[in-house]
Amino acid sequence: MSTLLDISHIDMVFDTPKGPFTALKGVDLKIAKGEFVSLIGHSGCGKSTVLNIVAGLLQASSGGVILNGREVSEPGPDRAVVFQNHSLLPWLTAYQNVELAVKQVFGRTKTRAEIKEWIEHNLQLVHMDHAMHKRPDEISGGMKQRVGIARALAMQPEILLMDEPFGALDALTRAHMQDSLMEIQQELNNTVIMITHDVDEAVLLSDRIVMMSNGPAATVGEILEINLERPRGRLELAQDLEYTRLRSEVLKFLYEKQRKVEPMVKPRARKKVQKSRQHEAA
Amino acid sequence: MTDASVVSQSVNESKSSPLSFLAGPGITVNPGKVFSTVLMPIIGIVVFLLIWSGAARNIDTSLGKFPGPVAVWEQFGSLYQEHVTEREKAEAFYQRQEKRNAARVAKDPDYVPKIRAYTGKETFLDQIVTSLVTVMSGFLLAALVAIPLGIAIGLNKTLNAAVNPIIQIFKPVSPLAWLPLVTMVVSALYISPDPLVAKSFLNSMITVMLCCLWPMVINTSVGVSSLDRDLINVSRVLRLPALKHVQKIVLPASVPMIFTGMRLSLGVAWMVLIAAEMLAQNPGLGKFVWDEFQNGSSNSLARIMVAVIVIGVIGFGLDRAMLAIQRFASWDKSKATH
Numbered sequence: 001m002s003t004l005l006d007i008s009h010i011d012m013v014f015d016t017p018k019g020p021f022t023a024l025k026g027v028d029l030k031i032a033k034g035e036f037v038s039l040i041g042h043s044g045c046g047k048s049t050v051l052n053i054v055a056g057l058l059q060a061s062s063g064g065v066i067l068n069g070r071e072v073s074e075p076g077p078d079r080a081v082v083f084q085n086h087s088l089l090p091w092l093t094a095y096q097n098v099e100l101a102v103k104q105v106f107g108r109t110k111t112r113a114e115i116k117e118w119i120e121h122n123l124q125l126v127h128m129d130h131a132m133h134k135r136p137d138e139i140s141g142g143m144k145q146r147v148g149i150a151r152a153l154a155m156q157p158e159i160l161l162m163d164e165p166f167g168a169l170d171a172l173t174r175a176h177m178q179d180s181l182m183e184i185q186q187e188l189n190n191t192v193i194m195i196t197h198d199v200d201e202a203v204l205l206s207d208r209i210v211m212m213s214n215g216p217a218a219t220v221g222e223i224l225e226i227n228l229e230r231p232r233g234r235l236e237l238a239q240d241l242e243y244t245r246l247r248s249e250v251l252k253f254l255y256e257k258q259r260k261v262e263p264m265v266k267p268r269a270r271k272k273v274q275k276s277r278q279h280e281a282a
Numbered sequence: 283m284t285d286a287s288v289v290s291q292s293v294n295e296s297k298s299s300p301l302s303f304l305a306g307p308g309i310t311v312n313p314g315k316v317f318s319t320v321l322m323p324i325i326g327i328v329v330f331l332l333i334w335s336g337a338a339r340n341i342d343t344s345l346g347k348f349p350g351p352v353a354v355w356e357q358f359g360s361l362y363q364e365h366v367t368e369r370e371k372a373e374a375f376y377q378r379q380e381k382r383n384a385a386r387v388a389k390d391p392d393y394v395p396k397i398r399a400y401t402g403k404e405t406f407l408d409q410i411v412t413s414l415v416t417v418m419s420g421f422l423l424a425a426l427v428a429i430p431l432g433i434a435i436g437l438n439k440t441l442n443a444a445v446n447p448i449i450q451i452f453k454p455v456s457p458l459a460w461l462p463l464v465t466m467v468v469s470a471l472y473i474s475p476d477p478l479v480a481k482s483f484l485n486s487m488i489t490v491m492l493c494c495l496w497p498m499v500i501n502t503s504v505g506v507s508s509l510d511r512d513l514i515n516v517s518r519v520l521r522l523p524a525l526k527h528v529q530k531i532v533l534p535a536s537v538p539m540i541f542t543g544m545r546l547s548l549g550v551a552w553m554v555l556i557a558a559e560m561l562a563q564n565p566g567l568g569k570f571v572w573d574e575f576q577n578g579s580s581n582s583l584a585r586i587m588v589a590v591i592v593i594g595v596i597g598f599g600l601d602r603a604m605l606a607i608q609r610f611a612s613w614d615k616s617k618a619t620h
Contacts, residue, residue, distance in 0.1 A: 057515055075518040087512035091534045091613035100530060104520045135613070155520075 004191055005031040005054070005159055009063035012049050023049050025217035027063070029210060031159070034189045038202040040250065041212030041221075042260045047195045050212075051161050054193065055081050067158060077105045080152035082162040086144040088136045094147045095132040098122060101151045122154040123147070125184055142173040146180070153184070162194040166201065175234065178204060186231060199250045203243060204232060211253045214260060221258060224249055349584035354591070357584040365405035372400040404565050410592065413555060413566030416483060417600075420490030421551045428495050428547070429540060432502025437532065442503065453496040457489045457554040461561050464488045485562035486555065493554040497546035505539025506532055538614040545604045552597045567593055 012024035023046045031037055039047045052058040054065050056075035065072040067079065080101075088097045098119045106115060123129050126146040136144050145165055152160055165181075166174040178201060185192070185205075196202050202209045206226050213221040226246055228237065237243040331351050341348035349357075383395035404412070435442040465485050472484060509532060517531045559568025571589050574582040609615065 055515075055519065057518060074521075075515070076521055077519060079519070081515065081519050083512050083515070085512065087510075087516050089513065089516070089531065089534070091537070101520055104522060 002033060003030045004033040004035075004068060005029075005193075006066040007031075007050070007054065007063075008066070010050070010053060010060045010065070011062045012046065012053065012058070013061040022217045023215055024060075024219065026219050029220060031191060031193065033191055036185060036190075036192045036194070036205055036207045038206040038209045039193065039195045039212060040197070040199070040202050040209055040254070041218070042214055042254065042258065043197070045212045045215050046218040047212060048163055051081075051163050051193060051195055054159070055079050055161050057081075077101070077155040078158045080155040080157035080160055082145075082148050082152045082160065082165045084164045084167055086136070086141075086148040088144055088147055088151075090136050093133045093135050094123060094128055094139070094143075094150075095119060097136075097147055098151045098154050102154050105155050118154060122150040125153065125187075126150045126180065140173075142169050142177055145169065145177060149181070149184075153188070153190075157190075159191040159193065162192060164195050164197065167197065174198075174201070179234075181205065182230075182232065199247060199254070202250060203228075203246050204234060204237065209246075209250060211250065211258075214258050222253055224253075343583065345578055345583055346580045349587050353584040354587045357581060357588045360581075361406040361585065361588060365407045368402055368405045372402055375400045375402075406570060406588075409566050409570045410596070412483075412564065413559065413568070414596070416486050416559070416564060416566055417490060417548075417551050417555045420487040420555070421494055421548055423487070424491040424495045424547060424551070425498060425544060427491075428498035428543070429502050432499045432540070432543070433506050433528070433532065433536070435499070436503035436506025436536070437528070439507075442507070449496055449499055452492075453500075455493070457493050457557050458561065460489050460492050461485065461558055464492070465562065480564070482562045482564040486558040486564040486566070486568075489558040489562070490551045490554050494547040494551035497550060498540070498543040501539050501543025501546065502536060505536030505543075508539075509535050534613065537612050538608075541604075541608040541612050545601060545608070548600055548604055549597065552593075552600055556593060 007027060007029040010024055010027040011022065014021045014023055027046075027050060029037075039050060041047050049058060053060045054072065056072050056079065059073075072079070088094075089100070092100065099115070102110075102115055102119050102122075106118065110118065120129065120132070123132050126149050128143060128146050128150060131139055131143060136147070139147075145168075149162075149165070152162075166177050169177060182205060184190075194205065203226060209224040209226060211221045211224065212218050224246060228240070228243060228246075335350040335352070338348040338350035379398065383397075386393050387395060431445075435445050465481075468481055468484050468488065472481060513531055513535060517527050522530060555566070556568040556571065558564070559566040560572040561568075563569055563572075567589055571586050574585045574589070
């Protein structure tokens, strides 16, 4: 398979009041067309930073990202992002949210009828056609995230970037969304990079799991190939020995090799630590 | 188990309270809510009236006793009566004029009749209308300047740094300080043999505008600059051009804050207007208060008290009207509750 996305030698240094902070050091990753790759690692390890650099929302301090032979220098709809907290425009309906993206990307090439059809097609794909004309505050968290995915898919991106897309959802809704995502993936064969904290989610959905070492100067630790047959069903896999083995590989990496040494901070100081982490992640 | 059944029973009871017949069939009335939304305000007003009339009886001024609720209520009636009488006079004047003109045209067919306007004094109701027109013109003019300015400084941090000290200094300035300056500038620049609007109107309106500009500028700029980072990223991923970014993302996102600013500004505008009209002699409620004060009849204080109540009620009405517009126009209903 040919390489679609080449992340090469990325360093990321943030200027902080306490001096420069190296978040990423020498991140290398090649992703083939149609591949589903998960990034997993402890919080604060720079997963989001990697994703934002690929999206073009952040500029790497050195190194670069090449998509389809061209260097990524700014954000664009060829690298659609599904944000963690849906990021739908609250004053627009589900349909209008997708419409904004479709008109921007295909406004010149598609006719009005084609645009309408394409918006409706994408909302159908995520099973949101029944609530097309509802606004974000009228639908549930899972439904919002579905619309967010529809908006990203409707841009027909070269690569879909998902930043903990199901992190804010309850376990049942999350399982439902994972099944939906696998279904869509089966049909469209998108190239996807997904950030996750959830080991089961990573093993269930991915072709490869990229496990990142802890920061500062985080980098790619190990890469795990997931050669489970598709379509995958969560019930069958629960009994599958290979699945169990892969799952424990990831757990071993996270909790033995890269065990996060949490300093025992007092509750009052804890907030500050979390805040600075968020800052790094952003 | 027993606890739950007790709770559900009491809920059922409150649904079918003896008060529900007032609201009609199918509509349930919560007695606690009736108590707090209808009964308590009535009690509050009654207690206030009692304290007022008690205090009024004990205050002697050079214009007689301070007016109590009854005296003020009488003046409401007499001010309305004066309005009706004045309108009848005007009507009679126009009828006489028409008759006279018709008679002259009958005598001399070449005669072109002159129509003279009735020049009677403004009534209290006319003055209310003048005040409303003045305050709305000043407010709309201010909005026309403030909202674009707020968007510009909300989008551009450098511009904000430059403009912010000016806003902070002018924001607390009283209308009374502005008015002499405005008056002199208007008399110097607004020279016309056939003026479209009176100078006093312009003076009041511009003073109102200068004072109610700031809450709108500040709230709009805060609304624009506190735009959610994620929404900015959505716009960047879509590569929205600058104008479209403002139109599709920035403006709708800051609509709730713009409305908050507009409500604050309208409140300021109405407060400032009365002072401005007093000094500028714009024939509105401010001039009414001033004239009654200068007049010094035995009814004057009661008539001023009428104006005070009317000013309060209109101010409240303007705020509610703005809230209704906000409810209708803003997507964020949670910010338009009270």
